[in-house]
Amino acid sequence: MxxxxxxxxxxxxxxxxxxxxxxxxxxxxxxxxxxxxxxxxxxxxxxxxxxxxxxxxxxxDDRIEYSPQPALEKLMSRIDEMDREFDSGGSTIAPRPPRVAMHAPRWLVAALVIQTVGLGVLGAALWQHFGSEPAPGQYRTLAATAEPVTGAPQLRVVFAPATTVADIAELLRPMRGTVVSGPSEAGAYAIAVAGDHARPRELDAQIERLRADRRVLFVEPIAGAPSQER
Amino acid sequence: MTRGPAVEPLDRRAETIPASAPTNEHELELLRRTTSRDRDAFQQLYLIYHRRLARFLTRMTRRYEVAEEVINDTMWIVWQRAGDFRGSSQVSTWIMGIAYRRALKSLRRASLQIHAADLDTRDEETDAGAAVDDAERRQLVGWALARLPLEQRLVLELTYYLGHSCEEIAEIMDCPVNTVKTRMFHARRKLRQLLPAQPGHSVE
Structure with a gap:
C-alpha cells in the first residue's frame, strides 16, 4: 500500500x-x-x-459565496437590544418573543433554563451563607441576605452560557452579591452588592474582577443605581 | 454608547481579504475600536471573519445554518469581550479559538456529528484514480477530507486554508502542540489511503 x-x-x-x-x-x-x-x-x-x-x-476550493449581511443584521439587532436594555437602567424588560434578535440555539435556551432554575439553589446557598432565620411570620425571598441590600441593584451581568450555578455563586461571593432579577431576554441578571463592596471604588474593583473572568460575558454598572455609602 | 443604524453599508473590500493575509495590525486596531463600542469597526471585523469562519465552521458542523449561528455567537463574544484580548496571540487565533469552542459545544449539545456514511457528499463518489483537472481534484479532495475524523480535518483546514502555525492551532484547539502534529500525521496518512494518486500521496 x-x-x-x-x-x-x-x-x-x-x-x-x-x-x-x-x-x-x-x-x-x-x-x-x-x-x-x-x-x-x-x-x-x-x-x-x-x-x-x-x-x-x-x-x-473557495467556490461557495457566503452572504454575511443577513447574519450581521441579526447580530447587530441583538446588540441594539442589549444596549436598549442597559440604557433603560431598570430590571423590567418588556416581554418579547424569545427569538426576536436571532434564533437562539437550543443549547442556549437550555443553558438559560438551567441558570434560572439554578438561581433558586444559588439564593438558598447565599441565604445559608449569610443569613439567619427570619422572624416568624416574616416573608423572605430566597435571595434575601442577613444584611438586606437597600436601593436598586448596582450591576447588570451576563454570564457565559456554560457557567454553572456553583460558578455564579463563586463569582458573587467575594462581593456578597445577590441576584435581584433576571435572566432578561438578553440573558442579563441584575445584581445587588452588599456592604462595603457597594462603595464606588470597591464596586469598580469588583467590576474589573468580573470582567477579567472568562465566565462573565458582560458586566456594567446600572445607570443611576445608587452606590451605598456609609 | 455608540448608536447608529443597525448595519452600515457593506465594506466589500473586507470580504476579499485573504484568510492568510498579514492583517493582524489592522485587526488589532479594529478590535481596539470595538472595545470602545465602535460599531463600524466591529462590522468590519465581522465581514473580515465571516468568510473564513463560515468555511471553517461549515467544515466542522457540516451545516451552514449551524455554522451561521456559531459565527454570530462567536462575534457576540468578540463584541462583549474585545477588551479582554491582551495581544499575546494573533487576533485570528483568538477569534478562531472562540469559534472552535462554540462549535464544539454546539455539536455536543445538538449531536450533530455526522458519520461519514451520512455525508452529503456520498453521491459525489468518484473513481479516485480518474481525476483529470483541478475541479475534479478539488471534488475528490473535498470527498476525502469529509471522511477524516473531525479533529484531523480541522487541523488540515487550519493549516492549509487558514494558514495557522502548529502552535496557533494548539491554542485554538486547546491541546498540546504534539497532539496537533499527531493529528496532522494521521490525516496525511488517511488521505494517502483515500487518494492514492492524488495530492497528499507520497511516493512509494
Missing part, C-alpha cells in the same frame, strides 16, 4: 513538521531542520510536493 512509506532513516520530527514547512509557518530553527532533512530525503521531498499541491487545492 502506498501509505506504507518506508521512513526508516527518516527524521520523523522533520517529516511531522512538513505541512507547516509547506505553509511557511515554521520558526527558523524548525525550518532549518526540515531544510536539512529534505536535502537528504527523497521521500520527504516528494511528500513536500504532494502537500504543496494539497494546500493549493484546499485554498482554491
Amino acid at each position: 502506498r501509505m506504507d512509506i518506508d521512513r526508516s532513516g527518516c527524521d520523523s520530527e522533520a517529516a511531522r513538521l512538513l505541512p507547516w514547512f509547506v505553509s511557511g509557518r515554521l520558526d527558523p530553527v524548525e525550518r532549518a531542520r526540515v531544510d536539512e532533512h529534505l536535502a537528504a530525503c527523497p521521500i520527504c521531498r516528494a511528500d513536500r510536493e504532494a502537500q504543496a499541491q494539497l494546500r493549493e487545492l484546499m485554498r482554491s
Whole structure:
C-alpha cells in the first residue's frame, strides 16, 4: 500500500513538521531542520510536493459565496437590544418573543433554563451563607441576605452560557452579591452588592474582577443605581 | 454608547481579504475600536471573519445554518469581550479559538456529528484514480477530507486554508502542540489511503 512509506532513516520530527514547512509557518530553527532533512530525503521531498499541491487545492476550493449581511443584521439587532436594555437602567424588560434578535440555539435556551432554575439553589446557598432565620411570620425571598441590600441593584451581568450555578455563586461571593432579577431576554441578571463592596471604588474593583473572568460575558454598572455609602 | 443604524453599508473590500493575509495590525486596531463600542469597526471585523469562519465552521458542523449561528455567537463574544484580548496571540487565533469552542459545544449539545456514511457528499463518489483537472481534484479532495475524523480535518483546514502555525492551532484547539502534529500525521496518512494518486500521496 502506498501509505506504507518506508521512513526508516527518516527524521520523523522533520517529516511531522512538513505541512507547516509547506505553509511557511515554521520558526527558523524548525525550518532549518526540515531544510536539512529534505536535502537528504527523497521521500520527504516528494511528500513536500504532494502537500504543496494539497494546500493549493484546499485554498482554491473557495467556490461557495457566503452572504454575511443577513447574519450581521441579526447580530447587530441583538446588540441594539442589549444596549436598549442597559440604557433603560431598570430590571423590567418588556416581554418579547424569545427569538426576536436571532434564533437562539437550543443549547442556549437550555443553558438559560438551567441558570434560572439554578438561581433558586444559588439564593438558598447565599441565604445559608449569610443569613439567619427570619422572624416568624416574616416573608423572605430566597435571595434575601442577613444584611438586606437597600436601593436598586448596582450591576447588570451576563454570564457565559456554560457557567454553572456553583460558578455564579463563586463569582458573587467575594462581593456578597445577590441576584435581584433576571435572566432578561438578553440573558442579563441584575445584581445587588452588599456592604462595603457597594462603595464606588470597591464596586469598580469588583467590576474589573468580573470582567477579567472568562465566565462573565458582560458586566456594567446600572445607570443611576445608587452606590451605598456609609 | 455608540448608536447608529443597525448595519452600515457593506465594506466589500473586507470580504476579499485573504484568510492568510498579514492583517493582524489592522485587526488589532479594529478590535481596539470595538472595545470602545465602535460599531463600524466591529462590522468590519465581522465581514473580515465571516468568510473564513463560515468555511471553517461549515467544515466542522457540516451545516451552514449551524455554522451561521456559531459565527454570530462567536462575534457576540468578540463584541462583549474585545477588551479582554491582551495581544499575546494573533487576533485570528483568538477569534478562531472562540469559534472552535462554540462549535464544539454546539455539536455536543445538538449531536450533530455526522458519520461519514451520512455525508452529503456520498453521491459525489468518484473513481479516485480518474481525476483529470483541478475541479475534479478539488471534488475528490473535498470527498476525502469529509471522511477524516473531525479533529484531523480541522487541523488540515487550519493549516492549509487558514494558514495557522502548529502552535496557533494548539491554542485554538486547546491541546498540546504534539497532539496537533499527531493529528496532522494521521490525516496525511488517511488521505494517502483515500487518494492514492492524488495530492497528499507520497511516493512509494
